[in-house]
Amino acid sequence: MLLEVRDLHVEFRTRDGVAKAVNGVSYGVDAGETLAVLGESGSGKSVTAQAVMGILDMPPGRITGGEVVFRGRDLLQLKEDERRKVRGAEMAMIFQDALSSLNPVLTVGDQLGEMFTVHRGMSRKDARAKAVELMDRVRIPAARERVKQYPHQFSGGMRQRIMIAMALALEPALIIADEPTTALDVTVQAQVMDLLADLQREYHMGLILITHDLGVVADVADRIAVMYAGRIVESAPVHDIYKAPAHPYTRGLLESIPRLDLKGRELYAIKGLPPNLTQIPPGCAFHPRCPLARDVCRTDEPPLYEVSATRGSACHFWRECLDG
Numbered sequence: 001m002l003l004e005v006r007d008l009h010v011e012f013r014t015r016d017g018v019a020k021a022v023n024g025v026s027y028g029v030d031a032g033e034t035l036a037v038l039g040e041s042g043s044g045k046s047v048t049a050q051a052v053m054g055i056l057d058m059p060p061g062r063i064t065g066g067e068v069v070f071r072g073r074d075l076l077q078l079k080e081d082e083r084r085k086v087r088g089a090e091m092a093m094i095f096q097d098a099l100s101s102l103n104p105v106l107t108v109g110d111q112l113g114e115m116f117t118v119h120r121g122m123s124r125k126d127a128r129a130k131a132v133e134l135m136d137r138v139r140i141p142a143a144r145e146r147v148k149q150y151p152h153q154f155s156g157g158m159r160q161r162i163m164i165a166m167a168l169a170l171e172p173a174l175i176i177a178d179e180p181t182t183a184l185d186v187t188v189q190a191q192v193m194d195l196l197a198d199l200q201r202e203y204h205m206g207l208i209l210i211t212h213d214l215g216v217v218a219d220v221a222d223r224i225a226v227m228y229a230g231r232i233v234e235s236a237p238v239h240d241i242y243k244a245p246a247h248p249y250t251r252g253l254l255e256s257i258p259r260l261d262l263k264g265r266e267l268y269a270i271k272g273l274p275p276n277l278t279q280i281p282p283g284c285a286f287h288p289r290c291p292l293a294r295d296v297c298r299t300d301e302p303p304l305y306e307v308s309a310t311r312g313s314a315c316h317f318w319r320e321c322l323d324g
């Protein structure tokens, strides 16, 4: 495994108490593989990624347990200067909001070039040539001219391509893309997602694709890990999930995918809201919203049951769910 997160726990101290944002998350991704991490807003997807990247806000955040094993080393044991060397060069992150991640007063060429002057000791001229090459790679038309422009002169989709170029610059082994297309129009979303998938194959990278939208991952992901209230509730190869979910929450997400033939109808099939993380319900955290819930669900927390060699579900009644 390129990256293996093992039993990760993260808490936040807030005025209302301790928010348990990540409660024993384990997932892994190999070189050349795409893992989609799926779940509603607030399920702990970004916090897990931030802990992996070493960019978690601490305080208020605190990692209270677990390991982040990357290329054989537990990153949580590294000193900050060693950690910094891993970041950018070996693993990079793409965020939802390119405009606030890019520097508004530097041209795109200077920002891309900086990756090579600072990290690779290249001359400005060579770095500029590399910047143009990268912009070509992420299919920005007229790269030679546009390299002199500022971020605000690009459309949202093009800016997201620049973010992807920044992440790719040092050819990292792993990229974490956190809702990379959420802010974009649907057609542009698909283009950016295709680009990301192509580059992932070309560079044989590991890719962790975080999204709240199951609709965007079908064609690009190998595996899906579904998060709820800071836990993985289902983990499986993407085709298994689409064929038949083994967790009622995954089923709800599948039924929430917008479909063109149902335009205008209620899209969201899961009733209720995710729990307050300072007061996660006992038993199965999903029980207040679950159509299959019964007494045992209110008291006994489901472990991640082994559904198959490559699939797990944290539902006491996963068989029933699989059978529809």
Ligand SMILES: Nc1ncnc2c1ncn2[C@@H]1O[C@H](COP(=O)(O)OP(=O)(O)O)[C@@H](O)[C@H]1O
Pocket: 012, 014, 019, 021, 039, 040, 041, 042, 043, 044, 045, 046, 047, 048, 057, 060, 061, 277
């Ligand atoms: N900086 C922060 N301060 C306090 N609580 C935070 C902070 N960041 C995240 N959290 C808590 O962690 C939860 C999970 O956040 P996050 O991982 O960002 O969710 P998502 O799945 O939408 O990416 C939030 O709902 C919030 O309770």
Ligand code: SF4
Pocket: 247, 248, 249, 284, 285, 286, 287, 288, 290, 291, 292, 293, 294, 297, 302, 314, 315, 316, 317, 318
């Ligand atoms: S354990 Fe019970 S409440 Fe939780 S998802 Fe399964 S059936 Fe629903």
Ligand SMILES: [Mg+2]
Pocket: 042, 045, 046, 047, 178
């Ligand atoms: Mg998030």
